[in-house]
Amino acid sequence: MLVPRCASCSLWVSPPQPDCPDCGGELVARAVSGRGTVFTYTVNHHPFDPSIPVPYVIAIVELAEQKDLRVVAGLVGCEPDAVRIGMAVEALSAPDSGPLFSPAA
Ligand SMILES: [Zn+2]
Structure with missing residues (x-):
């Protein structure tokens, strides 16, 4: 998963900016x-989108790299009722569908 990072001060930036x-x-x-x-x-x-079965979870995930560095992502691999704020998650490879996470192993 790639996130924009400043080449000068090393700040991670999400959502992307110029x-x-x-x-x-x-x-x-x-x-x-x-x-x-x-x-x-x-x-x-x-x-x-009829091709995506409901219900599904849309999460804002705070990445480990930096406080307040957040991405909007799909969350799969668990029942919607089992999702909790603060729950540890990890990114899956999802080259075409945008960021996708599942509960951390
Ligand atoms: Zn900078």
Whole structure:
């Protein structure tokens, strides 16, 4: 999983911005560990896309790399009722569907 990081001051930046909000430096996509915790989440019951079975969980995950570094992601691998704020999660490889996490092993 790649997240923009400032080449000058090393700040991770998400959601993406044109340049570093702290120092104006250039942002370059860098790999993160994929570890994080559920900051908050919602359970979607409406079939916006018929190819995606409901219900499913949309989470805001705070990444381990930096306080307040958060990404919006799908959360799979557990029942929606089992999701908890603060729960440890890890990124799955999901090249085309956007960030996807599951409960940490
Ligand atoms: Zn910077």
